[in-house]
């Protein structure tokens with residue numbers, strides 16, 4: 001009967017499985033930008049250009065001047081779990097590069113019209129265009145003109161997931177703003193690198209959204225992106241905490257995750273910039289809050305909450321600008337908790353938050369709130 005037929009469980013076609021899994025790695029415009037920019041940084045690029053077409057709805061292209069892809073890797077580069085960066089699970093604990101799963105390119109093949117142009121130093125002005133099957137299998141190569149580096153082109157994202165595509169079209173304004181915020185974070189944290197972002201809407205002119213310029217420090221990056229005025233309203237963050245693994249809640253289960261030093265303590269530093277605690281001065285909006293763990297941009301809502309709480313008495317209407325980079329031992333957190341690697345699990349979060357609030361309170365209270373902006377110039 002019809003009922004029996006409906007209840008029959010069928011194995012999902014391999015191609016659909018690949019698409020479903022890919023949809024968990026690449027969930028939105030942000031994941032695309034994040035994966036491609038991280039790949040460019042991993043390749044040692046000092047110049048990265050991110051180009052949006054129609055806010056990313058038509059295309060996102062990321063061009064870098066990094067090492068390029070070796071011809072020996074052309075066949076495997078977009079196959080699932082192919083990565084040149086990690087071969088055993090143990091390597092995860094000493095992770096230096098951003099990528100480590102070998103899923104991004106493979107997922108993009110399944111979810112978009114996708115190609116790569118790449119050239120290595122020895123190739124001269126000659127590059128190779130790589131085209132792939134939906135499965136990530138190399139379909140063909142051709143010779144094109146190219147400078148050293150790699151350009152990855154992602155067109156019509158989610159073209160074969162109609163519901164996801166509709167959602168993207170509907171929310172494109174919000175998605176585009178979210179991706180710019182993420183790119184701001186990469187551009188602010190990346191010193192010695194030029195990151196530029198442009199957008200071309202319909203057949204209009206390409207407009208540069210922002211660009212950094214190989215700056216030696218994060219302050220100049222912030223000035224490039226948010227303007228020198230924003231910079232003048234900031235004070236340096238330079239906090240240091242000695243965490244004692246035996247004293248904190250839940251220490252017994254997770255203390256072993258810390259590579260404990262002789263004295264049994266572990267250091268966490270928070271460096272960066274935060275709004276001066278001057279009443280009425282903060283003009284910043286919450287999307288000017290960036291968090292990093294060992295220079296890796298990530299979502300840290302609890303940390304953001306702590307900053308905002310301590311800042312609140314100084315300015316009831318505006319949120320502070322926050323650029324906070326947590327420096328800690330790679331054994332003190334897990335990166336591998338979400339497919340997009342943006343959520344990071346700190347083993348010592350509760351104790352850190354308490355310490356942070358106290359330290360921030362002291363920092364703000366000790367700051368001379370009467371200094372008018374003109375005197376700082």
Ligand code: ADP
Pocket residue numbers: 035039040043064066067068069077078082083084085098099100101102103104105106149150
């Ligand atoms: P992962 O970054 O986890 O290794 P990806 O799917 O993002 O996985 O990339 C697969 C491989 O493709 C990388 O390991 C790297 O060797 C190569 N690759 C990707 N992007 C670039 C790039 N921009 N420049 C040079 N090589 C790249």
Ligand code: MG
Pocket residue numbers: 035038039098099100102104
């Ligand atoms: Mg990667």
